[in-house]
Amino acid sequence: MATEVLVPLAGNIWVVLVNVGDEVEEDDELLVIEALKMENPVYAPCDGTVTEIRVKKGDVVEDDDVLMIIEES
Amino acid sequence: MKPYFENMERFGKTLKQGRIKRAAASSEQLKQTEKEIEKLKKAVEAAGFSTEKINQRGVMTVWQRIEYLVDPGTWHPLHSLYNPLDNVEGTTNVVNGLAKIEGRWAVVIGFDNKVMAGAWLPGQSENILRVTDLAKRLNIPLVWLVNCSGAKLPEQEKFYANRRGAGTPFYRHAELQQAGIPILAGIYGTNPAGGGYQSISPTILIAHKDANIAVGGVGIVSGMAPRGGFDVEMLEELIEKTREFSASPPGTMATHFDVTGFVSRVYEEETGVLDGLKDYMKAIPAYKPEFFRVATPKAPEFPIEDLYSLLPANQKEVYNFDEVLARLVDGSEHMEFRPDYGPEMYTGLCKVDGMLVACIGNRQGFLGKGYPEYADYPGIGGKLYRQGLIKMNEFVTLCGRDRIPIIWFQDTSGIDVGELAEKAELLGLGQALIYSIQQTDVPMMLVVLRKGSAAAHYILGGPTANRHNAFTLGTPATEIAVMHGETAAVATYSRRALKEKDAGRPLQPIVDKMNALAQHYHDHSQPDYCAQYGLVDEIVKLQDLRSYMQAFAGAAYQNPTSICPRHQLLLPRSIKG
Numbered sequence: 004m005a006t007e008v009l010v011p012l013a014g015n016i017w018v019v020l021v022n023v024g025d026e027v028e029e030d031d032e033l034l035v036i037e038a039l040k041m042e043n044p045v046y047a048p049c050d051g052t053v054t055e056i057r058v059k060k061g062d063v064v065e066d067d068d069v070l071m072i073i074e075e076s
Numbered sequence: 077m078k079p080y081f082e083n084m085e086r087f088g089k090t091l092k093q094g095r096i097k098r099a100a101a102s103s104e105q106l107k108q109t110e111k112e113i114e115k116l117k118k119a120v121e122a123a124g125f126s127t128e129k130i131n132q133r134g135v136m137t138v139w140q141r142i143e144y145l146v147d148p149g150t151w152h153p154l155h156s157l158y159n160p161l162d163n164v165e166g167t168t169n170v171v172n173g174l175a176k177i178e179g180r181w182a183v184v185i186g187f188d189n190k191v192m193a194g195a196w197l198p199g200q201s202e203n204i205l206r207v208t209d210l211a212k213r214l215n216i217p218l219v220w221l222v223n224c225s226g227a228k229l230p231e232q233e234k235f236y237a238n239r240r241g242a243g244t245p246f247y248r249h250a251e252l253q254q255a256g257i258p259i260l261a262g263i264y265g266t267n268p269a270g271g272g273y274q275s276i277s278p279t280i281l282i283a284h285k286d287a288n289i290a291v292g293g294v295g296i297v298s299g300m301a302p303r304g305g306f307d308v309e310m311l312e313e314l315i316e317k318t319r320e321f322s323a324s325p326p327g328t329m330a331t332h333f334d335v336t337g338f339v340s341r342v343y344e345e346e347t348g349v350l351d352g353l354k355d356y357m358k359a360i361p362a363y364k365p366e367f368f369r370v371a372t373p374k375a376p377e378f379p380i381e382d383l384y385s386l387l388p389a390n391q392k393e394v395y396n397f398d399e400v401l402a403r404l405v406d407g408s409e410h411m412e413f414r415p416d417y418g419p420e421m422y423t424g425l426c427k428v429d430g431m432l433v434a435c436i437g438n439r440q441g442f443l444g445k446g447y448p449e450y451a452d453y454p455g456i457g458g459k460l461y462r463q464g465l466i467k468m469n470e471f472v473t474l475c476g477r478d479r480i481p482i483i484w485f486q487d488t489s490g491i492d493v494g495e496l497a498e499k500a501e502l503l504g505l506g507q508a509l510i511y512s513i514q515q516t517d518v519p520m521m522l523v524v525l526r527k528g529s530a531a532a533h534y535i536l537g538g539p540t541a542n543r544h545n546a547f548t549l550g551t552p553a554t555e556i557a558v559m560h561g562e563t564a565a566v567a568t569y570s571r572r573a574l575k576e577k578d579a580g581r582p583l584q585p586i587v588d589k590m591n592a593l594a595q596h597y598h599d600h601s602q603p604d605y606c607a608q609y610g611l612v613d614e615i616v617k618l619q620d621l622r623s624y625m626q627a628f629a630g631a632a633y634q635n636p637t638s639i640c641p642r643h644q645l646l647l648p649r650s651i652k653g
Contacts, residue, residue: 031092
């Protein structure tokens with residue numbers, strides 16, 4: 004099953020920590036969004052494989068934008 | 077109450093390898109800061125004459141006396157770098173901390189006899205008053221190692237007089253004794269004038285055979301009458317008098333043991349004095365920890381070393397406070413109070429060495445959509461909002477009712493601001509928390525994990541809570557200032573910049589001033605600054621935080637002034653529902 008990772012808080016992409024094809028576990032850090040002057044990590048909602056990344060460093064993202072897709076294992 | 081406390085809810089998760097890897101540079105930075113702080117502490121310890129030189133005189137140093145006196149592994153130093161008036165000696169010349177003596181917690185303080193034979197120095201009385209406040213708040217004995225040559229005369233104007241001057245500790249000693257808190261003094265060396273009052277003001281006096289205590293020492297007695305100046309003839313006369321008084325100084329043990337009887341015991345050996353103090357400590361009332369334990373002590377489930385990967389050195393990086401707390405409390409277990417309300421604050425019951433403590437800490441990061449409920453902007457951890465303030469007021473009040481000591485953890489940028497925040501009553505709720513703390517009246521300690529800013533630093537159990545905060549610790553990531561330096565620069569220069577712009581003048585000079593102010597804020601908010609100027613009582617290594625919490629809990633429960641029977645506690649039942 005594919006799970007979308009959504010933007011929890013509008014801001015700028017500070018850093019992307021994974022690549023397409025990476026195996027991740029629930030609660031792994033996927034990327035960091037800079038918002039409200041803070042660097043906020045976004046965590047994996049489930050175990051799986053990163054199949055798609057839709058953002059890159061510096062992108063402006065809005066609430067509920069899709070950041071990446073994880074195929075659940 | 078066993079079902080409540082023996083096995084509480086587990087919290088925290090095993091650290092991910094990815095987190096450890098990502099935090100490697102931050103972890104290294106924290107450890108580097110700890111090394112730098114340690115280096116500064118070593119320099120203070122080495123102040124004055126060398127240990128060898130003092131030992132050659134047949135005398136122990138204050139550090140050797142403390143090492144002999146306290147139970148191994150229980151020394152928790154405080155105020156190691158405290159030197160608020162920048163003394164050239166690098167110290168206020170008293171060494172102090174929490175330690176066990178014969179199994180009982182005490183506040184221990186001693187003059188550094190390597191520096192000017194333990195003289196009074198600027199800033200010293202403030203250091204001593206912190207220590208007497210600590211003994212009073214925890215209701216535990218104060219143990220003095222007196223070895224005080226009196227005032228450093230060329231700088232007396234900085235400390236002799238004033239409301240909180242060098243004489244104030246003698247009133248504080250009287251105040252402690254009035255409250256039933258004993259003060260034990262081991263007395264060494266020559267203690268004239270102020271040193272004499274340092275010696276006479278405690279409850280029990282134990283002295284070394286060569287010690288003397290006196291209203292005035294040789295220097296004063298031999299030259300007391302001012303004659304409007306000096307000449308060689310007068311100096312010759314002074315030399316003769318000094319020779320005479322030095323041969324027979326006032327206030328020896330022949331007087332104060334044999335004649336006045338002020339001194340309870342006199343010992344031939346320096347260690348004998350310390351053994352005498354240990355004897356008296358055995359005679360002081362103290363509950364055994366079992367009396368107040370609600371469960372068997374347990375180590376945290378996760379290693380304390382994890383803290384270096386969990387707490388980012390970068391002030392902007394968000395982390396999980398609950399994971400930090402899980403590394404510090406027994407069994408990584410807790411009972412959280414109102415977890416579904418006021419998400420920016422953690423409030424909960426935890427155990428330290430099997431004893432119940434209340435923990436309050438700032439959570440970090442995005443607080444979820446729709447919070448704060450009174451605003452159209454997102455809430456972020458570190459800030460305080462209406463619900464968090466109400467929750468803390470309730471929690472603190474219940475802790476007071478249940479007589480539970482509180483450990484605060486600060487990492488706060490302040491209370492929410494703006495018209496919506498005003499309408500949400502945050503100004504009133506902040507001061508209400510101060511009232512709740514005052515009303516609660518239980519021992520509290522504070523750890524400033526990272527930021528201590530704005531009024532939030534006051535209301536979250538900060539050291540400004542003089543009668544409640546026993547002590548405040550900083551970490552290698554601590555940063556305390558009214559606001560961030562860049563924010564201060566904007567507040568200071570934005571209108572000026574506008575005027576310069578409209579006048580057609582260059583902006584670079586304003587930019588330079590803004591950068592200089594931001595740098596000034598940075599330099600005056602870092603761990604070493606906080607320790608030197610008393611914004612915290614000690615900067616400790618992250619790996620030592622739990623040990624200080626154990627010292628606090630042990631001391632707070634050693635001889636509490638009021639008790640709530642465990643089967644009459646309300647807070648755990650309020651949490652359970």
